[in-house]
Amino acid sequence: MAVTDDAIEKIKAMIVSGELPEGSRLPREEALADQLGLSRNSLREAVRALVAMRILITRQGDGTYVSSLEPHLLLDGLTFASDVAQGPAAAQLLQVRRLLEPQAVALAASRVTEDDVAALTVILDRSAHATTAEEFVELDVAFHRHIIELVGNPVLSLLLEVVSTRTQRVRVLRGIDTAAALVSAHREHQAILAALAARDPALAAATTAVHVAGLEQWVAEGSAASHRSAAVGG
Structure with missing residues (x-):
């Protein structure tokens, strides 16, 4: 599995397990990368992909959040x-x-x-x-x-x-x-x-x-x- 795909799956697992519930803010990039054993570049690529999937959303100047995860999104x-x-x-x-x-x-x-x-x-x-x-x-x-x-x-x-x-x-x-x-x-x-x-x-x-x-x-x-x-x- 590619490093980015692995990063995506790890973040998804955190969401599915409830560790990152809908509407929650992702930890700081450095802390999350360390927690998942990823480079910051791999984490950024994974976050960009999950934003494109509407699983995550970015708020300018505020950070990245788990979306509402509603089916229409x-x-x-x-x-x-x-x-x-x-x-x-x-x-x-x-x-x-x-x-x-x-x-x-x-x-x-x-x-x-x-x-x-x-x-x-x-x-x-x-x-x-x-x-x-x-x-x-x-x-x-x-x-x-x-x-x-x-x-x-x-x-x-x-x-x-x-x-x-x-x-x-x-x-x-x-x-x-x-x-x-x-x-x-x-x-x-x-x-x-x-x-x-x-x-x-x-x-x-x-x-x-x-x-x-x-x-x-x-x-x-x-x-x-x-x-x-x-x-x-x-």
């Missing part, structure tokens, strides 16, 4: 990874979504109210008139977010947003016949809403699984088309 880097993911990486993210979202929507089906159904209907009515991928995706995000928030688990909501960001969704739609994709996605959204309105968890899970599986197929087809184009161009 720690998962922020994964959002960027999802934004730039293409090909197999994008397919893997959608596979994670397919494993999580159907069960989340099933839970939502047992908690949905008439007001929720009405709000979701308004979103779908607006999405039916979307003419661009960007416009549709904004409404798509709102539709899925409203449903997932019914579960009442912020970590789950965040994870599902991470594995399917706006940027990723727009890229998927642009990579295929956008007009046909919008019609297909809208039809699948209607099926999900009908299952929710019926308070049918099993049907809600099934319609959601079909929807995400369709997105996976689009990604696979788009990736295959890119490979064919590259082969022809080569």
